[in-house]
Amino acid sequence: SGVLRTEVNPEDLIGDAGADGPIKKVPLFNQSPYRLVVYRVLKTDDGAEELRILTSSEGVVPGAHVSSRVGIVGTVMMVQELPDPETGKCVQADCQKSAQFEIPQGLDPEVIVLPNLQVTVQDATIIAQQKAQEALQHCHDANDNLEDCLLQATTASLKHWNAEWRFHEYALKYLGAQVEDYVCNDDDDYDDEPMSTSPPLTTFSWESGDYIAHPVDVLHARPSSQIHVLHDFIEPEECRAVQEAAVPGLRRALVVDDQTGGAKLSQERKAWEAAITIPWHVESRHHPLTTLSRRVYDYTNYVMHLNITEHGQEPLKSIQYHGKERYHHYQQTGMNQEEEESPDQYLHHCDGPCRGGQHKVPDRVATMVMYCETATRGGHTHFRNAGVHVQPKAGMAVFFSYVDPQSMQVDTGFTEHSGCPVLEGHKHIVTQWVRLGVDKANPWDSYDALGNKKETTTTKTETIEMQQDVQGQPEEEPTTRQETQQEEHAQPEKETMVLLQQQQ
Numbered sequence: 001s002g003v004l005r006t007e008v009n010p011e012d013l014i015g016d017a018g019a020d021g022p023i024k025k026v027p028l029f030n031q032s033p034y035r036l037v038v039y040r041v042l043k044t045d046d047g048a049e050e051l052r053i054l055t056s057s058e059g060v061v062p063g064a065h066v067s068s069r070v071g072i073v074g075t076v077m078m079v080q081e082l083p084d085p086e087t088g089k090c091v092q093a094d095c096q097k098s099a100q101f102e103i104p105q106g107l108d109p110e111v112i113v114l115p116n117l118q119v120t121v122q123d124a125t126i127i128a129q130q131k132a133q134e135a136l137q138h139c140h141d142a143n144d145n146l147e148d149c150l151l152q153a154t155t156a157s158l159k160h161w162n163a164e165w166r167f168h169e170y171a172l173k174y175l176g177a178q179v180e181d182y183v184c185n186d187d188d189d190y191d192d193e194p195m196s197t198s199p200p201l202t203t204f205s206w207e208s209g210d211y212i213a214h215p216v217d218v219l220h221a222r223p224s225s226q227i228h229v230l231h232d233f234i235e236p237e238e239c240r241a242v243q244e245a246a247v248p249g250l251r252r253a254l255v256v257d258d259q260t261g262g263a264k265l266s267q268e269r270k271a272w273e274a275a276i277t278i279p280w281h282v283e284s285r286h287h288p289l290t291t292l293s294r295r296v297y298d299y300t301n302y303v304m305h306l307n308i309t310e311h312g313q314e315p316l317k318s319i320q321y322h323g324k325e326r327y328h329h330y331q332q333t334g335m336n337q338e339e340e341e342s343p344d345q346y347l348h349h350c351d352g353p354c355r356g357g358q359h360k361v362p363d364r365v366a367t368m369v370m371y372c373e374t375a376t377r378g379g380h381t382h383f384r385n386a387g388v389h390v391q392p393k394a395g396m397a398v399f400f401s402y403v404d405p406q407s408m409q410v411d412t413g414f415t416e417h418s419g420c421p422v423l424e425g426h427k428h429i430v431t432q433w434v435r436l437g438v439d440k441a442n443p444w445d446s447y448d449a450l451g452n453k454k455e456t457t458t459t460k461t462e463t464i465e466m467q468q469d470v471q472g473q474p475e476e477e478p479t480t481r482q483e484t485q486q487e488e489h490a491q492p493e494k495e496t497m498v499l500l501q502q503q504q
């Protein structure tokens with residue numbers, strides 16, 4: 001009959017993103033009175049159909065709700081009655097009844113085999129369409145004012161799903177916060193293996209302008225948020241160039257003081273940093289700083305399909321965290337003993353806005369954190385809401401973006417991250433925060449902390465990295481901890497300047 005049957009081990013198929021595209025574990029609900037065998041239908045070169053059995057020898061018994069092993073998105077499937085393994089008998093005389101169907105690409109498809117062995121495939125889109133149709137029909141039948149009736153129906157439904165969504169978001173963030181403490185602070189567990197980098201969803205290779213291939217692991221991919229690990233991204237020579245350029249400008253990282261609006265030292269962000277200005281005028285001579293910086297913008301543009309240039313962007317930042325040896329660095333900063341003993345770290349924060357809504361100029365849209373030197377204990381980078389962990393390696397980089405370049409919708413918190421406490425050794429990173437909408441005439445520092453254009457052009461003085469707590473959240477919105485907002489930039493006040501120490 002032109003049909004070929006081969007047995008495959010279903011375990012081999014599941015989770016394998018092969019040439020057929022992603023394989024989803026699609027639930028199948030058998031509402032028919034028949035024991036079912038499920039096949040994948042393949043067309044061979046000569047036009048024949050090849051059937052691959054996806055179910056076990058027992059098949060799917062009537063009433064069973066099997067939650068895996070049966071669905072391969074985008075391919076044709078078939079169900080057929082399976083004879084009773086013991087009696088060899090079918091409910092129907094000939095055992096031949098079968099139905100073919102296709103698993104659609106979409107959200108959470110579910111296959112339902114109806115009593116007459118007809119198959120319906122539902123997914124979120126189809127269900128939404130059905131619901132809309134039902135509402136329309138209801139309002140039509142009720143002879144109501146159609147507009148009012150539909151408004152009422154959709155409002156009720158949206159309210160319900162919004163509440164659901166908020167609950168899940170709360171649960172996710174709560175768990176993320178719990179896990180972060182466990183993941184970051186392995187204080188007492190000297191014997192424990194440090195947590196390793198999360199497994200990639202997909203991998204690819206990116207070729208930089210100098211024709212070098214960089215392996216990329218995609219750890220998180222959503223329209224408004226991406227987290228990528230790039231291997232062999234920063235060269236030792238480039239790290240040395242940053243380190244050298246940082247020496248004269250190294251100072252304690254500061255955060256915004258909510259009381260005064262000025263800058264202050266904080267336990268939330270304990271680090272040393274220096275702004276590195278890129279000598280673009282020597283780009284043609286392959287200066288390590290220009291080569292590095294160009295690579296950062298090239299990669300950002302490659303993954304986000306944007307045309308961001310270096311013009312008007314923030315300077316590159318050299319950021320350094322110290323382990324036990326930090327006492328030496330802090331002696332003169334005026335911190336008390338307790339503060340001196342707490343480790344260098346960068347507690348959870350977002351680099352740009354991360355509360356949804358539309359992107360607005362001149363907000364940040366992406367970050368490249370490049371690891372030059374890693375701590376011997378601690379100092380990992382953790383994205384607690386995305387469930388993504390990064391164990392740094394020298395030369396590696398983590399790229400994350402927090403806006404959907406198509407819709408310009410901003411991330412809702414998946415890219416919130418922490419630089420875990422550095423317990424032993426030194427950690428040296430190079431960070432570029434990338435903005436969208438800045439240019440030569442409108443550089444990032446021509447805007448104030450609220451994103452408004454500054455009235456007068458201020459004289460260019462030293463700028464500092466800041467971070468601000470968001471105050472006044474709606475009471476009914478459950479959060480485990482006040483989220484930190486974008487690191488803002490402001491001129492340090494006179495008193496604060498006194499605290500800034502130059503490293504010897």
Ligand SMILES: O=C(O)CCC(=O)C(=O)O
Pocket residue numbers: 319346351367369379380381382417418419420429431
């Ligand atoms: O230190 C880290 O791992 C993270 C650094 C960071 O969050 C930043 O530079 O914005």
Ligand SMILES: [Fe+2]
Pocket residue numbers: 349350351417
């Ligand atoms: Fe950050």
